[in-house]
Amino acid sequence: MEGRKAGVCLKGADSCAGSMEHLKTEEVKELTKEYLMNTYGRDGISLVHGSGARVWDAEGREYLDFVSGIAVCGLGHCHPRVVAAIREQAQRLMHCSNLYHIENQALLARMLLAGSPFGKAFFCNSGTEANEAAIKLARKYARVKHGVARYEIVTALKSFHGRTLGSLTATGQTKYHKDFGPLPEGFTYVPFNDILAMEQAVTGKTAAVLLEPIQGEGGIYVADEEYLWRVRELCDETGAILIMDEVQTGIGRTGRMFGFEHFRVVPDAITLAKSLGGGFPIGALLAKDEVAEVFTPGTHAATFGGNPLACAASLAVLKTMQEEDIVNHVTDVSQILFNRLNTLKERHPQVTEIRGRGLMVGIEVLGKPETGIESPAKLICSMCAGMGLLVNAVTDTTLRLLPPLIIGEEEIEQAVDVIEQVICAVY
Ligand SMILES: *Cc1c(COP(=O)(O)O)cnc(C)c1O
Numbered sequence: 304m305e306g307r308k309a310g311v312c313l314k315g316a317d318s319c320a321g322s323m324e325h326l327k328t329e330e331v332k333e334l335t336k337e338y339l340m341n342t343y344g345r346d347g348i349s350l351v352h353g354s355g356a357r358v359w360d361a362e363g364r365e366y367l368d369f370v371s372g373i374a375v376c377g378l379g380h381c382h383p384r385v386v387a388a389i390r391e392q393a394q395r396l397m398h399c400s401n402l403y404h405i406e407n408q409a410l411l412a413r414m415l416l417a418g419s420p421f422g423k424a425f426f427c428n429s430g431t432e433a434n435e436a437a438i439k440l441a442r443k444y445a446r447v448k449h450g451v452a453r454y455e456i457v458t459a460l461k462s463f464h465g466r467t468l469g470s471l472t473a474t475g476q477t478k479y480h481k482d483f484g485p486l487p488e489g490f491t492y493v494p495f496n497d498i499l500a501m502e503q504a505v506t507g508k509t510a511a512v513l514l515e516p517i518q519g520e521g522g523i524y525v526a527d528e529e530y531l532w533r534v535r536e537l538c539d540e541t542g543a544i545l546i547m548d549e550v551q552t553g554i555g556r557t558g559r560m561f562g563f564e565h566f567r568v569v570p571d572a573i574t575l576a577k578s579l580g581g582g583f584p585i586g587a588l589l590a591k592d593e594v595a596e597v598f599t600p601g602t603h604a605a606t607f608g609g610n611p612l613a614c615a616a617s618l619a620v621l622k623t624m625q626e627e628d629i630v631n632h633v634t635d636v637s638q639i640l641f642n643r644l645n646t647l648k649e650r651h652p653q654v655t656e657i658r659g660r661g662l663m664v665g666i667e668v669l670g671k672p673e674t675g676i677e678s679p680a681k682l683i684c685s686m687c688a689g690m691g692l693l694v695n696a697v698t699d700t701t702l703r704l705l706p707p708l709i710i711g712e713e714e715i716e717q718a719v720d721v722i723e724q725v726i727c728a729v730y
Pocket of ligand 1: 428429430431432434463464465466515519520548549550551552576577
């Protein structure tokens with residue numbers, strides 16, 4: 304416990320950070336500009352090495368990582384058990400096909416489903432793929448169960464479900480839809496946490512309601528328990544299924560294994576990805592048996608889905624989390640983080656709200672009309688990086704903290720100190 308509170312530290316990590324030859328950050332920036340499609344607004348940092356909650360750039364500068372690859376590296380960077388599992392599996396069998404049985408995939412499914420309300424898993428490689436699978440499952444289930452084309456998916460405004468056409472359409476943010484039409488039909492959007500709007504949207508045409516229990520990319524908005532209860536009721540009344548997108552909230556991030564466990568509402572299916580592989584790409588759809596049943600051979604597939612290597616990484620993640628009681632650790636350190644941030648808010652009126660659960664935290668700061676600063680969150684973000692702390696700006700006024708789940712108390716103190724200094728400098 305003590306060791307983990309202080310963060311996982313690999314022997315010799317600091318010395319090995321500078322031991323390999325790397326292109327200089329400027330060189331990587333030039334190559335990126337020359338050869339990569341310009342889809343990302345990247346910070347001017349080139350990361351080359353990581354250990355626990357720390358990463359190092361090409362020039363050997365150290366950063367405390369409160370982004371974790373956007374909630375991917377839950378156990379921190381290069382967790383020794385995940386590294387060992389990948390190394391070991393890589394030399395035995397990296398890939399075969401789902402034409403054959405895959406031991407690690409079956410073991411992973413059993414482990415993920417154990418103690419959950421779900422009966423079956425489907426594996427893929429990312430969050431968007433998991434949501435595509437969920438949308439297809441919902442539509443097929445509605446057709447099989449209700450006998451007619453009943454295909455509507457209700458999602459929330461400010462949601463984020465991915466970038467492929469189905470999940471992009473499910474994403475309730477028009478800025479992401481722009482220029483990519485025509486989009487698939489059958490999606491309707493409602494304001495998040497608005498019971499009345501949901502009551503009007505869920506009808507006999509609804510195949511599924513798809514919601515994040517805590518909206519991530521939209522700005523860290525936590526669902527109200529009462530709201531989710533009512534959504535569950537509406538689904539039951541109309542025969543729609545309730546799907547929760549747990550791509551960001553799943554696997555311990557919120558202080559529960561799955562985010563929905565905070566609300567005592569049980570969805571019919573959930574999607575997972577991000578931290579499921581501890582840094583290795585893997586996604587999953589988990590569903591109750593009755594719903595999962597409608598997927599039969601040929602209805603859905605993914606070439607790479609559930610390959611032996613990805614499943615080995617994920618098995619190592621789940622075993623480590625269980626043996627080291629990581630989920631309870633998240634609850635413990637979350638309290639420390641929220642206490643420190645609420646103190647920060649009391650001291651600085653420019654900090655207007657602290658939102659979130661567990662280690663998924665939004666810090667709302669005063670924006671343009673009040674301060675004249677175009678995007679204070681982005682400014683704070685880049686100034687924090689200059690002081691050796693990586694955080695992320697989800698909107699112009701919302702900072703998002705997603706430290707690795709193994710984060711220690713000292714590292715939290717250090718991070719909040721930096722944020723406080725930067726806020727003092729910005730306003
Ligand atoms: C990141 C995210 C996705 C998309 O995952 P990808 O792996 O980038 O496709 C979907 N839903 C939520 C809630 C996410 O946070």
